[in-house]
Amino acid sequence: MAAHRKPYVEAREQVSKSDSVHFWFSRFASRTAQVVGQPYMFLLAVIVLIVWAFSGPFFHYSDTWQLIINTVLPS
Numbered sequence: 001m002a003a004h005r006k007p008y009v010e011a012r013e014q015v016s017k018s019d020s021v022h023f024w025f026s027r028f029a030s031r032t033a034q035v036v037g038q039p040y041m042f043l044l045a046v047i048v049l050i051v052w053a054f055s056g057p058f059f060h061y062s063d064t065w066q067l068i069i070n071t072v073l074p075s
Helices: 002-017 021-036 039-055 063-072
Strands: none
């Protein structure tokens, strides 16, 4: 399995050594994917969804209430 991951490790090292703006975005996108791909981020999204759902009656299921979930948790 280590041989399967080796190209990815090499590519990541190459991107991290570069200083250009083009590769800055690649580093940023890679790090963002690593962070949001964690299980705790999924749990956070579920918690936000539950809180939003239970807040519906308080906000009378308004358009703004619906807009919040469409903005925070895009599909």
